[in-house]
Amino acid sequence: MSMQNINFTLNGQAVSTDIEPHRNLVELLQRFDLFGARESCGQGLCGCCTVLVDDKAVSGCLYFATWVDGKSVTTVESLDANGALSIVQQAFIDCGAFQCGFCTPGFVLMVHQLLKEHPNPSDDDIVHYLSGNLCRCAAYPEIIEAVKVAARR
Amino acid sequence: MKQVGRDIPRLEVRAKVTGRAEYVHKLRLPGMLYGKVARSTVPHGRIRAIDTRAAKAVAGVHRVVTGQDIRKLIAEPYYGPAFHDQPILALDKVHHVGEPVAAVLASDPHVAEHAAQLIEVEYDELPAVYDEVAAMAPDIVVHDMLKPAGTFADLKHLKGRTNTNIALDYHLRRGDVDAAMSRASRVVEHTFKTQQCLHLPFEPFVSVAEPGDGTLTIYTSSQTPSFVRTEIARLFGWPENRVRVRVPYLGGGFGAKVYVKLEALVAALAMLVRRPVKIALTMEEQFYMITKHPTTFRIKSGVDQDGKVVARACEVFWNGGAYADIGPRVTQKSGFTAPGPYDIDNISIDSYSLYTNRTPAGALRGFGIPQLVWAYESHTDLMARELGIDPVEFRRKNILREGRPQASGTAMKDAAIAEVLETIAARMGWSAPFDRGSGTIRRGRGVAIGFKASISPTTSVAIVNVSADGSTTLYTSTVDMGQGSDTAFAQMVAEVLDQDCEDVRIVHPDTDVTPYDMGTLGSRSLFHMGNAVRLAAEDARTKLRALAAEAGLPAGTNYPPAEIFKKRYGMQAGNVIGTASFVPAYKSPDAQTGLSDNVTPFWMIGGSGVEVEVDTETGHVRVTKLVNAADCGTPINPGVARTQLSGAAIMQLGFTLSEDMRLDGGQVTNASLADYKIPGIRDIPPMENLLVEAEQHSGPFGAKGLGESGTFGVSPAIANAIHDAVGVRITSLPITAEAVLRALRAQAGQPLEDE
Numbered sequence: 001m002s003m004q005n006i007n008f009t010l011n012g013q014a015v016s017t018d019i020e021p022h023r024n025l026v027e028l029l030q031r032f033d034l035f036g037a038r039e040s041c042g043q044g045l046c047g048c049c050t051v052l053v054d055d056k057a058v059s060g061c062l063y064f065a066t067w068v069d070g071k072s073v074t075t076v077e078s079l080d081a082n083g084a085l086s087i088v089q090q091a092f093i094d095c096g097a098f099q100c101g102f103c104t105p106g107f108v109l110m111v112h113q114l115l116k117e118h119p120n121p122s123d124d125d126i127v128h129y130l131s132g133n134l135c136r137c138a139a140y141p142e143i144i145e146a147v148k149v150a151a152r153r
Numbered sequence: 154m155k156q157v158g159r160d161i162p163r164l165e166v167r168a169k170v171t172g173r174a175e176y177v178h179k180l181r182l183p184g185m186l187y188g189k190v191a192r193s194t195v196p197h198g199r200i201r202a203i204d205t206r207a208a209k210a211v212a213g214v215h216r217v218v219t220g221q222d223i224r225k226l227i228a229e230p231y232y233g234p235a236f237h238d239q240p241i242l243a244l245d246k247v248h249h250v251g252e253p254v255a256a257v258l259a260s261d262p263h264v265a266e267h268a269a270q271l272i273e274v275e276y277d278e279l280p281a282v283y284d285e286v287a288a289m290a291p292d293i294v295v296h297d298m299l300k301p302a303g304t305f306a307d308l309k310h311l312k313g314r315t316n317t318n319i320a321l322d323y324h325l326r327r328g329d330v331d332a333a334m335s336r337a338s339r340v341v342e343h344t345f346k347t348q349q350c351l352h353l354p355f356e357p358f359v360s361v362a363e364p365g366d367g368t369l370t371i372y373t374s375s376q377t378p379s380f381v382r383t384e385i386a387r388l389f390g391w392p393e394n395r396v397r398v399r400v401p402y403l404g405g406g407f408g409a410k411v412y413v414k415l416e417a418l419v420a421a422l423a424m425l426v427r428r429p430v431k432i433a434l435t436m437e438e439q440f441y442m443i444t445k446h447p448t449t450f451r452i453k454s455g456v457d458q459d460g461k462v463v464a465r466a467c468e469v470f471w472n473g474g475a476y477a478d479i480g481p482r483v484t485q486k487s488g489f490t491a492p493g494p495y496d497i498d499n500i501s502i503d504s505y506s507l508y509t510n511r512t513p514a515g516a517l518r519g520f521g522i523p524q525l526v527w528a529y530e531s532h533t534d535l536m537a538r539e540l541g542i543d544p545v546e547f548r549r550k551n552i553l554r555e556g557r558p559q560a561s562g563t564a565m566k567d568a569a570i571a572e573v574l575e576t577i578a579a580r581m582g583w584s585a586p587f588d589r590g591s592g593t594i595r596r597g598r599g600v601a602i603g604f605k606a607s608i609s610p611t612t613s614v615a616i617v618n619v620s621a622d623g624s625t626t627l628y629t630s631t632v633d634m635g636q637g638s639d640t641a642f643a644q645m646v647a648e649v650l651d652q653d654c655e656d657v658r659i660v661h662p663d664t665d666v667t668p669y670d671m672g673t674l675g676s677r678s679l680f681h682m683g684n685a686v687r688l689a690a691e692d693a694r695t696k697l698r699a700l701a702a703e704a705g706l707p708a709g710t711n712y713p714p715a716e717i718f719k720k721r722y723g724m725q726a727g728n729v730i731g732t733a734s735f736v737p738a739y740k741s742p743d744a745q746t747g748l749s750d751n752v753t754p755f756w757m758i759g760g761s762g763v764e765v766e767v768d769t770e771t772g773h774v775r776v777t778k779l780v781n782a783a784d785c786g787t788p789i790n791p792g793v794a795r796t797q798l799s800g801a802a803i804m805q806l807g808f809t810l811s812e813d814m815r816l817d818g819g820q821v822t823n824a825s826l827a828d829y830k831i832p833g834i835r836d837i838p839p840m841e842n843l844l845v846e847a848e849q850h851s852g853p854f855g856a857k858g859l860g861e862s863g864t865f866g867v868s869p870a871i872a873n874a875i876h877d878a879v880g881v882r883i884t885s886l887p888i889t890a891e892a893v894l895r896a897l898r899a900q901a902g903q904p905l906e907d908e
Contacts (some may be wrong), residue, residue, distance in 0.1 A: 022263065034170020035179040038404075039438045040355045041826040050354055051548045067337050078173035089170040093162050099635030102355045102404030103170030108170060130834045134404050134826070135353050137635050138803035142796060 006069040019065045025058070027052055028065035029075060036076035036105040050106035051075055057113050058115030059132075076105035079112070084138035088112055091144075093152035107133050107137035111147050120151055156647040156654045157854045160792040163640045164659065164815035165402065165633070175360045175401035175661075177374045179431060183445075185361070186215055188422055191255040192441060193247035196510040198276030198817025200245060200254070201737070206461060207271035208257055213264040216426055217272070219255045220244040222452035223421050230421065234380065234412040235308060236477040237300045237514075238322060241388075241417045246473035247276065247502075247568035248295055249510050250819050251441025256422060262589040271766050281510035281819050285472035286449050288507040290317040295475060298805060302838030307741065308481060314377055320473060321481035321506040325490045325747030327560055328499030333464035337455025341536050344451050345528035345886040349472070350812040351444040352517055353831060356404020358442060359433040360415040362423035369420055370397040373399040376410045377672035378565075378662040379630050384413050385420050400662040403634035407804070408681065409443050410634075411674050412479060432698035440824035444515035446483060447472040450491070450528035455499075460542050462551050465500040467491040469525065471506050471514070472839045478515035481506045487521030489747060493529035494604040494758070495551045500560045502747065505724040510819055512721030518863045519605065520675055522866060523805060527886060530869035534599065535882065544873065545578045547599060552602075559613070561843030563662045563772035568756040569784035569847035574602050576782045576845050577866075581762040590878070593769045595794060596777075599873025603759030606753030607858070608675040609739035613682040614668035617646055617731040619697060623714035625650060627689075628672035630662040630684045636860050637793035638678045644789050645853055651711075657789045668732070669820040676858030678705045683853035687734035693731025700729060716813075737851070755849055758784035760861030761802065763870040772894025773812070774875060783862035785844045794859060798842040801863030807832040809868040813887050 003018040005151055026039045026049050030054040037060045040048040044059035051060045052074035053067075064130060088111045091097070095147040096103040109129065114121055121129070126147050135143065168174040205217040220242035223230045230244070233235040243254045255272050259265040282293040298315050301308035306704075308321065334340055360373040363367055369389075375381050378398040385654050386393045403410065415432050423430040434442065448471055455464040469491055473480035488504030537547035552574065553565045577600055578584075590596035595625045616628040627646050633639040635683050637661040647654035660667060702714055704721035712720075737754035764778035781802040788794045811830040815822045842863070849857040883895035898904050 024502045034172075037354070038176075038178060040357065040404075043436075043825060043827055046355060046436075046824045067603060080171050083172065084168070091168040092170050096167055096646065096792055098161060099637075100177065100354070100403060101165070101174050102357070102634065104169050105172035122901075127834050134355070134831060134833055136407075136804075136831065137355055138800040138832060139796065140803065141799060141832045141840060142831075145836070 004066050006066055008068045008070065009072040009082065011075060021064065022067050023065040025060035025063040025065050025068065029060065034075050034077050038102060045134065047104065047106040047110060048103045050109045052109055052113065053149050057110050076109055079108065087153050088115065088150045090110065091146040091153065095142045095146035095149055097142040097146035103135045104134060107143060111150065113148065115151055121147060155645045159644060160790060161640065163637050163793060164643060164655070165639065176356055176404050177361060177372050180361050180372050182361065182363055185267050185431055186258040186260060186426065187262035188256045188258050188419065189262065189269040190253045191269040193198060193250055193252040193254050195247060195276045195278050197281040198247055199278040200243060200247065201257060201275040201277055204273040205255060208253055209580055210266040211242060211264060211271065212260055213259050215258045215260065216270045217255060217257050218242065218422060218425060221427065221847065223731050226421055226424055227400050230388065231460060232299065232384055232388060232413045232417050233302060233477055234479050235302055235305060235481040237302050238296060239476040241421050244426040249512055249893040250821065251512060252475065253418065254420065257605045258422060258426060258827065268491035276340050283509050283511055283816060283819065285447060285470040285504060285507045285509065288509045289470065289505065291318065295510060301773055307744065318476045318508040319505055320508055321484050323485040323504040323747060325489055325500065325502040325560060327748065330466050330499045330501045332465045333499035333670040334455040335696050337463050338458045340453065340455045341539060342453040343532050343535060344449065344884065345531055347448045347524045347527055348886050349444050349447045349511065349814040351440065351809050351814060352409035353439055354405030354407060354409055357434040357436055357439050358410065358415050360419045361429060362419035362432040364423050365428055368395045368397065369423065370399065371397050371416050371420060373416050374403050374410055375400050375416065376406045376632050376633065376634065376674055377412055377532055378664055379669045380672055381416045382664045385416060388417060393646065398662065398664045400548055400632050402634055406634040407518045408674060411672055412444060413517055427767045436826060437824045440814060440821045441512050442475065443478060443515045444512050444590065445525060446480065446514040448524040450525065452532045453526050454532065454536060456536060456540065460547060460550050462495055462497050465492045467498050467502045469504045472509050472511065473506050473508055474511040474513040476513040477506065480514055480515045483516065483521040486608065489752065490522065490604060490606060490613060490744065491525050491529065492560050493533065494553050494602060496553045496557050502560065513818065516674060518804060519864045520802060521591065522603055523603045523808065523859065523864045525870045526601060526865045530601035530603065530866065531872050531884065532636045533712065534869065534873040534876065545574065545583050548574055548602065561752045562750050565756060567849045568758055569602065569845050570602065571603065571783045571843050572847060573758045573760045573784055573831040576843055577760050577762040577780055578840060580780045580843060589826040591666055591764060595767050595769060595878040596764065597767065597874045597876065597878025598762065599870045599877055600760065600762045601866035601869035601873060604885060605757040605861060607680060607755050607757065608677050609737055611671045611677065611681055611756055612736050613670050613685040614734040615682060615685040615732065617689040617693040619693050619714055619729040621715065621718040621725045621727050622639040624656060625652060626658045626660060627686065628660045629682055629686065630664065630667045631678045632662055635672065636797060637790060638673065640793065641679055641683065641789045645683060645686050646690045648854065649687060649694055676757060676860040679856050679858045680852050681735055683856060685733050687853040688733030688735060689731045692733050693729050696729045696731060718753040726812045751771060753908050755851060755857050757767040757857065757859060757862045759865035765871065765874040767875055767879055769879060769897055772890040772897060774890065774893055776871065779840045780843065781839045781840065781863050782843040782845050783859050784847050785847060785859045786849035786852050786857035788844055789854060789856050791844060795842045797860050799840060800862040801861060802867050803837060805864040805867040809871055810887055
């Protein structure tokens, strides 16, 4: 299959690669050894594959890899690049906001976007932003608490 | 500092919030091929021909494998924990839609997937049976012959049986039910049903097999690495030590990932092509792997004039689907608790595990208990209403008190049934006035309690390794899938060895290194493996003291381990290995009466109280309060324990209100998260999760498991609350708005037009 050359910014670094047009963003990230975005439902419903593209959360399983050409991609792996956890990550730990951890990177990135746009989110804001992320372990009460703790900090 | 009872975050939190935690889904090995499965399109049929030519012709396809190819490698390629009934790939017959028929291997999973869709299979279709009660008659027989695994002595008599769908029938007789029913002042009888639903871990099933020099390594998302090792070794006719099973973290399990799932298939494929093979299912494919038993439960009780239940007859039919998996154990182990946590002198139980042409059913967070509690707590509520007794008061009158024998004859010990009931009633403000709503919004409330026996017979082995600098490592084959077992065990080791639990390192299951564990299932780890871990740590402590004596250090002084090693070996060298196994006493139920005076090592107790609002115009039910309580023994980590209770209750909320695997002509019609609705963040009612502390005397540091207890009461508490609000009784799960509206309209004498 024909390859397409794409150039984009990945967690702050300019990168270039060749990729087939049918690959999705999750597969693209795996080529860079980034596994925090995980394909689960394959339909953009569970949010396990959440990635920020130009600071907007997208479902990596439904987003063609070639679409990131010329754009900026941020994954969960960037959040502690300086060695320290983000405020949101620390709040998730302090509130016990996950169990198996498989959906956690998606929630964490979505909460980053939420708090960027609503630094003091209402309960409605929280469930509105997080209704596209599912957690089968059902840590929802702790996740809501973590959002509030992160907002306070 | 005291380690047990500390409310600390789980040890692996940093790896999980950064996305760096190890799951099998990440694993890629040099030369690895991806497998994709071609699945049966019919529910029941004989395979006439499999045409793989088009699939083989696809560029990039390495190999196409059918059941006949596997048979050349393994003469009897059937597996299963209770029955050896499941072929690695279908042989001769298919028994459910979605059954694996062939596998395609390619370096690119997209190529394998495309090619798998080109495999053409011709079937001679056979009539199919989907309903558990219909399957009692041998009109349509799913399997030509029963093949018990031989692991369980009580299944041996079923070997070779033909013309039946009954994989196991369990019967219990206590007292004289007929006589007591005839003397009772009132006899009530109901039938309750549950639907087929499933686990849907967000890390779908994934396994990798890597052939070595006369060995095989399997990396798998499994809750039972020791069982996988034994079963794969048995299939190949190898000694166990040639099979190595490794399990990192799991992205959810909930009972789905027990026993053999994808492991036999990847193992056989890897041995056929002599290359590593990975199979990762999609979310859709999980609907064809393992589910929760649909059930029909006929329950009949006799009550005397004082409101005491004097007799109960239970008939439970478990829809096991096409392969038995662990269903026969569910039928028996859960079967003997079918009368509920009530003190009843005369009991009969008949529990049947049935084959049908559906996706197989196994264990799902509660091992059958939620299906039973749904029936007996709905029934109990209806009885209380009929007798005009308050439902909480009716339960107080009838519950099993400490020391009283349960249906099986085993005495209740360390079972906080009354405490759980009273905790819920108090937090619900049960005796206070209650606002019943008005107009089209009516309010109601309900309670329900349930109980479960722990698994037995069962074995757990642990190894504690103290290194020469005093740092400690724990080796077990228990799988941490988010329930916090790593952390709880670290707390126990640290408590015994007087360390900080954060300093204890946990080695994840690797059967070359970690010792045997029956499996991470049935809320058993904290109690069973916890006891082994505690004993292993105590063994290490004893050996450290012996080493100190050998080194000539005076007794009675607490030397740091590093000093003991240095003194004994002259440098930082050596190890102390503490080891222990834990096997609780157990007596299997008598084959005739179903009775045993020691049927479980401990009891789990859980319950819920619910308030609802019902919209009488739409049937919509809103849960406005959910109080969950469970006997948690003495909690090792109270924060983690509460989240287990909460998560279990929310999961059961989904099984109660929305989750329903729909079937049309044997085809699953909603095999995706778009059409199969699980709870999201908008579906969470105001909740309270209460730990009822009651020491489990035989547990490690007084602890017991509670991963499932939060599921027990949720469904019937909601049905009871709906009845309380609007006077209609829902007897089948799930409780959809449509079901409630239909019941409301029928009650008003205006049934919906299509009825």
